[in-house]
Amino acid sequence: MATATKATGIQSLQIGLNILEILAIEKQPLKFTDIQNLTSMTKSNLYKYLTTLSQIGLIYRHPHTNMYTLGHKLAQLGNVALNQSSLIEVVIPYFKKITEHTNLTILLAVPSIKGPLISYIVSADYGINIGAQMGTLLPISSSTGVVFSTFEKNVFMKDWEEKELPKFNQSELNQFQDDKEKTRRLFFASKTEPLIKHVSSFSVPLLNFNHELLGAITVVGITETVPKSADHPTGQYVLNVAKEISEYFGFKK
Structure with a gap:
């Protein structure tokens, strides 16, 4: 009997989507440290993801509070x-x-x-x-x-x-x-x-x-x-x- 092979996903994409899901579930603006605690990511890694997601409009970083919410691109x-x-x-x-x-x-x-x-x-x-x-x-x-x-x-x-x-x-x-x-x-x-x-x-x-x-x-x-x-x-x-x-x-x- 042949064994079914599991398709390999793109891990970085899964991590990015996980961040979006966290912002959606929390239903309120989150600080950098809040997201880090919820994802257990290193500061440097998380910063790269948040910067990329912000650049394409999937999340929004408020310039005064530095808090993150879901962005206009998702809407x-x-x-x-x-x-x-x-x-x-x-x-x-x-x-x-x-x-x-x-x-x-x-x-x-x-x-x-x-x-x-x-x-x-x-x-x-x-x-x-x-x-x-x-x-x-x-x-x-x-x-x-x-x-x-x-x-x-x-x-x-x-x-x-x-x-x-x-x-x-x-x-x-x-x-x-x-x-x-x-x-x-x-x-x-x-x-x-x-x-x-x-x-x-x-x-x-x-x-x-x-x-x-x-x-x-x-x-x-x-x-x-x-x-x-x-x-x-x-x-x-x-x-x-x-x-x-x-x-x-x-x-x-």
């Missing part, structure tokens, strides 16, 4: 995780209906530090290579990228945009700005074969009560089957679905 990551989880639960029945109605593949892309991230897919019956799968990051040149650049307000997504824009030449940049203006008016972005030949897409935003971007619905298929206009019946159908989902999260146009 930000927690909110993203909650939004993604609840958003996926909401869109599942809608995506099945869209696929049945259009016979096209439907993607849900959500914000991440590195750009729009595919977090859910409902594939059409016929098999085509759409150039993306769960966990794929979509470029700014895609229809999803246009929607994110148009509606996303978070600073970390603006950093993504600044890294992506230099990939355009001047002509492409002018076209991209035109696409954004059109998308802002119509809540609809279309791209012909942005990633793979013969495969095109269009995207529409999902927004909340603060007009913040929760994600984007992207419809993908063979170029001839994907509408390029928001006036097309398929485009209107998906826009109405997106409107209904957005209204669930409190959005009012």
Whole structure:
């Protein structure tokens, strides 16, 4: 009988997470000495961990009291995780209906530090290579990228945009700005074969009560089957679905 091997974890990461758990359990600001007593770490080692965790925003050191609490980055990551989880639960029945109605593949892309991230897919019956799968990051040149650049307000997504824009030449940049203006008016972005030949897409935003971007619905298929206009019946159908989902999260146009 084969013996199961236990995967080896990263000890330094486990120590850092342990510090975060201690701050969460104590539910009050802690002094350096408090954390040292609870972790039994040496002063020099603990100082390195606290400095690193502070630099990335996972903990906060008050400049006057020198006491430590959980940082803003944890709240930000927690909110993203909650939004993604609840958003996926909401869109599942809608995506099945869209696929049945259009016979096209439907993607849900959500914000991440590195750009729009595919977090859910409902594939059409016929098999085509759409150039993306769960966990794929979509470029700014895609229809999803246009929607994110148009509606996303978070600073970390603006950093993504600044890294992506230099990939355009001047002509492409002018076209991209035109696409954004059109998308802002119509809540609809279309791209012909942005990633793979013969495969095109269009995207529409999902927004909340603060007009913040929760994600984007992207419809993908063979170029001839994907509408390029928001006036097309398929485009209107998906826009109405997106409107209904957005209204669930409190959005009012």
